[in-house]
Amino acid sequence: MQLFKIFISAFLINNVVLMRFLALCPFIGMSTDEDKSIGMGLAVTFVTVLATCVTWPLYKFILEPLGLVFLQILVFILVIAALVQLVEFYLKKTAPALYGAMGIYLALITTNCAILAVTFDAISNGYSFIESLVYAVGVALGFLLSLVLLAGIRKRLRTSPVPSFLKGTPILFVTAALLSLAFTGFSGLVK
Numbered sequence: 001m002q003l004f005k006i007f008i009s010a011f012l013i014n015n016v017v018l019m020r021f022l023a024l025c026p027f028i029g030m031s032t033d034e035d036k037s038i039g040m041g042l043a044v045t046f047v048t049v050l051a052t053c054v055t056w057p058l059y060k061f062i063l064e065p066l067g068l069v070f071l072q073i074l075v076f077i078l079v080i081a082a083l084v085q086l087v088e089f090y091l092k093k094t095a096p097a098l099y100g101a102m103g104i105y106l107a108l109i110t111t112n113c114a115i116l117a118v119t120f121d122a123i124s125n126g127y128s129f130i131e132s133l134v135y136a137v138g139v140a141l142g143f144l145l146s147l148v149l150l151a152g153i154r155k156r157l158r159t160s161p162v163p164s165f166l167k168g169t170p171i172l173f174v175t176a177a178l179l180s181l182a183f184t185g186f187s188g189l190v191k
Contacts (some may be wrong), residue, residue: 003134005190006127010138015134016114019183023114027143028172030105031150039098040105041144043091045082045137048115052136054079054117056129076119077110084110087177114143126132148181 014020017027021141023044030040055076074148077119091099099106109115118139122132162171 001148006131006134007138008190010135011145012144012183013189015142015146015183015186016117016139017143018180020117021180023112023143026105026112027109027150028176030102031147031154033150033155034097034148036101037147038144039095039152041140041147043102043106044109044112044143045140047087047109047112048118048140048143049078049133049136050075050083050179051115051119052122052132054083056122058130059123062077068165072123073116073138074121076116080112080115080119081110090163099124113140146179150176153179162178 010016013029016022021174026040028150030036052120058075058079059069063072084107087109088099090103091106118136122135123126125135129136154172157171166174
């Protein structure tokens with residue numbers, strides 16, 4: 001039951017984009033269509049889970065026992081950057097169209113504050129390794145959900161009668177704000 005609470009909390013209640021306002025750059029930039037959103041969401045999911053798999057043991061078995069906790073930020077960023085390079089090489093070989101569509105946003109996964117936040121949260125919340133993985137999956141799938149929702153809404157907005165003064169970026173930000181407001185309704189799901 002505890003793992004389910006961690007997952008639901010990370011996925012809906014404390015959604016990394018819509019409730020914590022992290023990773024807004026890829027949220028806005030990669031939500032232009034569903035395919036890009038899914039590709040970015042899956043890439044972020046892969047990096048987030050793998051980063052948690054690597055950083056949690058590094059912290060618990062190396063940094064903490066040796067008194068090197070002050071290196072946490074540096075080590076975690078290096079791990080995330082290396083994992084993003086792996087994703088980039090993989091996508092370049094297997095899905096060149098998706099690699100081209102992601103463009104600069106693929107490199108921005110390296111500096112995606114949501115991934116770094118997950119690795120810090122897993123440690124600061126005192127999660128075990130399994131709990132950390134469940135938390136990472138929940139956050140990453142919440143990010144994917146946010147991207148796909150906004151992409152679907154943006155698709156509908158293209159054919160909707162939007163007033164001219166709201167077209168483009170203004171309606172996008174209003175939509176994102178309303179989506180965020182809708183997610184506050186999940187706050188009572190888990191105590």
